[in-house]
Amino acid sequence: MTSSVEGTPRPNGQGLTGAQPEARHPSSGHVPSRPAGARSVARPQRSVPTSADPPAATNADAPTPHRQKPLVPLLAESPAAMVSFAFGCPSFEDLARLKRSNSEVWVTVTTVDEARQAEDVGADCLVVQGSEAGGHRGGFTDDHDGLGLLALVQLVRTATSVPLIATGGIMTGAGLAAALAAGARAGALGTAFLRCPEAGTSSAHQEALARDDRPTAFTRAFTGRLGRGIRNRFLDEHTAAAPTAYPQVHHLTAPLRAYGRSIGDADLINLWAGQAYTLASDLPAEEIVHRVATEARTALEAARQLLG
Known part of the structure; x- marks a missing residue:
């Protein structure tokens, strides 16, 4: 991580998932909050420059509690x-x-x-x-x-x-x-x-986003955790029986999703999208x-x- 930080020319945010579900405030002690750097402008969800030249940062992924x-x-x-x-x-x-x-x-x-x-x-x-x-x-x-x-x-x-x-x-x-x-x-x-050129979204996902004939729905079928995506065959067939088991289901379906992306089959991948995706x-x-x-x-x- 240190070498990545030193080589990062601009600041960005570090996102952690799988935080402990219960956080208790100790009976004594206080850490003052400093003002948040949020401004009233639209930003990509993972881009968080907060000043002209703060310390550089790095992004890393922590998809499971034991890695967070x-x-x-x-x-x-x-x-x-x-x-x-x-x-x-x-x-x-x-x-x-x-x-x-x-x-x-x-x-x-x-x-x-x-x-x-x-x-x-x-x-x-x-x-x-x-x-x-x-x-x-x-x-x-x-x-x-x-x-x-x-x-x-x-x-x-x-x-x-x-x-x-x-x-x-x-x-x-x-x-x-x-x-x-x-x-x-x-x-x-x-x-x-x-759908931006910079997004790196798979071609199958891009094509699904460009259409307007499918609604979105919540499902646990792809990862074992509730998420919203465009309805496809896999979502429709497996949502009802999908367990609450993240990240186990995520790892279980990963090869299938990778295969679906490789052949451009939108019915095999998680087409994550918000309700207004059209x-x-x-x-x-x-x-x-x-x-x-x-x-x-x-x-x-x-x-x-x-x-x-």
Whole structure:
């Protein structure tokens, strides 16, 4: 990791999955939160530049609980500008250690209770994921579909005081404007970038995204954890019997999914996509960011005029 950090020209974020499901605040001690670097602009979900020239960082993957824990000391020694957690809340001790290294800590939440728990352990920012989002649900548990984004942002904004990043179903500037008006500091877009030339999305997945004849649905069939994707034969045939067994199911289906991608068979792969995926375009990512930001300003100004 050290050599990767030294060779990284610009800062980025470190995302950890599989955090411990329960995080308890100790009876004494407090680590002050420093202001989150979130700004009210549309950004790709995994790009988190927070200033012109902070320490460089590296990205690594921690897809299972037993691999997540050792990364915290590594990140404390080679700090990233921002460390984000999904699939669970970091412990107070881990979060405090990262903060002592001047890393912001973001936590993905899907309920008000999760938001309160993340704030209690000192999270700098909450990534509020609505049920419209494509891909895995990023919350602490895997036993619910959850609320839509606008309802959830309003509820979390009322219940917490830390900055919020809204994600789930945002594909246009109007969608971003709605999230900002509901109380978010910024919006995180994922599906909106899947058709970009830079995305590296498989050809079969790209073709499925370009069509508009299939709805999305939740499934555990591909990975053993709830995720939203475009319906295909594998999803329809195996969702009902799929167990809650992540990452075991993920490893079990990996060869099949790899084969499906290699032959371009969209019925064999996880076509992760949010509910509004038909609005995705094949423009370069930079153009999408500028377009969404411009549309959001226009939408907010139109709303202001309507209100007089």
